[in-house]
Amino acid sequence: HADPTNLLIAVVMAHVIYLIADRIVPGDAVQMSDITPHQQNDNQASAATPLQPTPAPMMAAAALPPLEKPQPAPFALLALVAAGVIYWLSGFPVQPLLLAGVLIASAVAVWFKPVTALAIIPAALPILDLAPWSGRFYLDEFDALLAITLTTGYARTASSRVALHPALKMALALLLASFLISTLMALTPWQMPDVNAFNSYFSPYNALRIGKGFVWAMLFIQLAQRLNSNPAKSFQWFAWGMTLGLAAVVMVMVREKILFGGLLNFSSDYRATGPFSAIHTGGAYVECYLAVATPFLIYLIITTHRWLLRLAGVALLLASTYALMATISRNGFAGYAVACGLTLLALMVGHDKKIKRFVQITLLAGAAFAVAVPLFEGSFVQKRMSEVGNDLGVRTAHWQDGLSIRDNDWLTEIFGMGIGRFPDAHYWRSREPFHPSLHALGVEADNSFLRIAPGSTLYVEQIVATEPHQNYRLRFKLRSATPGKTVGIALCEKWMLTSSRCVAWNQSQGTTQAGVWQPVEQLINSGELGSGRWFSQRPVKLSFFTHGGAVVEVDDVQLIPEHGKDRITNADFSHGMDHWYFATDEHLAWHIKSMPLAILFDQGWFGILAFVLFFAVTLGLAGRAAWRGNHAAGASLAATAGFLVVGVFDTLIDTPRFLFLLLVLALFAAQITQSPRLGASAKLRPTHGPDQQP
Numbered sequence: 001h002a003d004p005t006n007l008l009i010a011v012v013m014a015h016v017i018y019l020i021a022d023r024i025v026p027g028d029a030v031q032m033s034d035i036t037p038h039q040q041n042d043n044q045a046s047a048a049t050p051l052q053p054t055p056a057p058m059m060a061a062a063a064l065p066p067l068e069k070p071q072p073a074p075f076a077l078l079a080l081v082a083a084g085v086i087y088w089l090s091g092f093p094v095q096p097l098l099l100a101g102v103l104i105a106s107a108v109a110v111w112f113k114p115v116t117a118l119a120i121i122p123a124a125l126p127i128l129d130l131a132p133w134s135g136r137f138y139l140d141e142f143d144a145l146l147a148i149t150l151t152t153g154y155a156r157t158a159s160s161r162v163a164l165h166p167a168l169k170m171a172l173a174l175l176l177a178s179f180l181i182s183t184l185m186a187l188t189p190w191q192m193p194d195v196n197a198f199n200s201y202f203s204p205y206n207a208l209r210i211g212k213g214f215v216w217a218m219l220f221i222q223l224a225q226r227l228n229s230n231p232a233k234s235f236q237w238f239a240w241g242m243t244l245g246l247a248a249v250v251m252v253m254v255r256e257k258i259l260f261g262g263l264l265n266f267s268s269d270y271r272a273t274g275p276f277s278a279i280h281t282g283g284a285y286v287e288c289y290l291a292v293a294t295p296f297l298i299y300l301i302i303t304t305h306r307w308l309l310r311l312a313g314v315a316l317l318l319a320s321t322y323a324l325m326a327t328i329s330r331n332g333f334a335g336y337a338v339a340c341g342l343t344l345l346a347l348m349v350g351h352d353k354k355i356k357r358f359v360q361i362t363l364l365a366g367a368a369f370a371v372a373v374p375l376f377e378g379s380f381v382q383k384r385m386s387e388v389g390n391d392l393g394v395r396t397a398h399w400q401d402g403l404s405i406r407d408n409d410w411l412t413e414i415f416g417m418g419i420g421r422f423p424d425a426h427y428w429r430s431r432e433p434f435h436p437s438l439h440a441l442g443v444e445a446d447n448s449f450l451r452i453a454p455g456s457t458l459y460v461e462q463i464v465a466t467e468p469h470q471n472y473r474l475r476f477k478l479r480s481a482t483p484g485k486t487v488g489i490a491l492c493e494k495w496m497l498t499s500s501r502c503v504a505w506n507q508s509q510g511t512t513q514a515g516v517w518q519p520v521e522q523l524i525n526s527g528e529l530g531s532g533r534w535f536s537q538r539p540v541k542l543s544f545f546t547h548g549g550a551v552v553e554v555d556d557v558q559l560i561p562e563h564g565k566d567r568i569t570n571a572d573f574s575h576g577m578d579h580w581y582f583a584t585d586e587h588l589a590w591h592i593k594s595m596p597l598a599i600l601f602d603q604g605w606f607g608i609l610a611f612v613l614f615f616a617v618t619l620g621l622a623g624r625a626a627w628r629g630n631h632a633a634g635a636s637l638a639a640t641a642g643f644l645v646v647g648v649f650d651t652l653i654d655t656p657r658f659l660f661l662l663l664v665l666a667l668f669a670a671q672i673t674q675s676p677r678l679g680a681s682a683k684l685r686p687t688h689g690p691d692q693q694p
Helices: 005-024 037-048 056-061 072-090 096-112 114-124 141-155 166-187 206-226 231-261 277-281 285-303 307-327 330-348 354-376 379-386 388-404 410-415 422-429 595-627 631-646 656-671
Strands: 439-444 447-452 458-464 471-480 488-494 499-507 518-525 540-545 552-561 581-584
Touching: 072 096, 072 141, 096 114, 096 141, 114 141, 114 206, 114 231, 141 206, 166 206, 166 410, 166 595, 206 656, 231 285, 231 307, 231 631, 231 656, 277 285, 277 581, 285 307, 285 330, 285 354, 285 631, 285 656, 307 330, 307 354, 330 354, 330 631, 354 379, 388 595, 410 595, 422 595, 447 458, 447 540, 458 488, 471 488, 499 518, 540 552, 595 631, 595 656, 631 656
Parallel strands: none
Antiparallel strands: 439 447, 447 552, 458 540, 458 581, 471 518, 471 552, 488 499, 488 540
């Protein structure tokens, strides 16, 4: 029984975005921050000469681009994409009708108001993640949302006449070339897709999984450009989307902390992981998201004039600080501090009422510290902080090993090993003492089965519905090429990484004959698993794993209660890995654990050059605008900086959602440099040059 909570949250969020944000950011409202100094002078002249026509109606109409009637080509593309999404939904294993409702609601909202796409997509990024239930992570529900939402937005907007900054064009061209070359290198020599091509990080097609994040980011930013007749309004929608996504993440983390670690227990070793399924192989995804989303929340708190919204925003800021502390991530602490600190500084620049703004910022910072400091004193947090030196040594050795496993030729040095090739290269070449266990599908005479290879523990698992104090009969077939081999069995309460109560954690019966399928049966009492109401129930997972030195194979899994139906879906693996996901205790084997080194490994020095130029241009444009009082640019700059700080000690961009997020943050920071912020001092507003609108 799949948990539809994430989908329900997505439905609610889509409705909230359209109604609340529409009220907060009305399409026909123009604030002073949206008017350039030249326009202000025109308005003053109009007021002094009342017989002249007032430009206000023209400005109101320009607040958002006019809706474009669907032309044959965009409408045909929309119909084609919709047909593709419907086909994909027809085979999706988890709540396809409910997911279809989410996609339809999003498309309808964008059809009537295209700018809502700038809020819907960032709001859905963290929460529309069903991989633990569906088992799919190559082409997932977020891709479907992006496809239908962006295509609808393109069909309803006109082409943009706004030209990118020449330096930004060059940086994007280099970045595109780097991704194309490194993707091709990962895909060569070409291998025809097989049954495991799209369910493993060891597949060369992993390059396409990651690279789609770049493609989606470019399409998203192009749509933002089409909606960029009023940059301030576009940014408001994007900021609301990031804030709603942050609220959803915090809710998930607070619930997770209540269920597993205890709300105020910071002495246990449980670390909250949030809704990001990519964390199943480790990674700083949730702390990174908290760091990059909070600047947009702070921006909205400071700039809103509605005291109820400001009060709600402050409450969410405190909850976000709590959620960050629940990750117990030293790297996350640094990124969060940098992002929030830069945001608060940016909001001070160019404000006429500096004392009032200083008091507001001081109160916000003090409230966040008041939450963080007591939690920071927890025994496990202190233990983690005391291990910084030792962990840095481990990480440095891992970096050295990671760079040493590259091919030793000039082509690799310049263009890298190829996008997404680190897990495979580490498995075959690393000299480190750990190697992950691998899992794959096997096929014989039209019969599919699960194959698990030896290595550091990896859990192939499925979320199952259980009732407390019930007897369950676990049945499956087991085979190995070596007699006497077993497979590990676990039935535990578990969210992403850490198990809680387990009623089974043992080895199965051993195989008696080599190469022969052997039936295995075990009686399990569920104990307290599945107890509580729906909102207080912990997820329960059935897992298979191996510690042994031989490959084992599993098929025809059943978990049958005394009175009821089998709780396992896709028991015979005839639908690939649908409903089966995996998690691992060994994280270093899957990531080089540093974004700069990951770029060097995947894309070589050419990729390093492309990214350095890209960030130099985008952050330079945003920094100049922030210095002149553009608070929206300052918030985007701070978010991007927070991402980069977290990325010093974590790869992050080896998952497409976070590659998409990083590129969008940086490009948004560069795109909104045309609109001075409300209250910016006149001396800081440009009167000529590229920041001046005609």
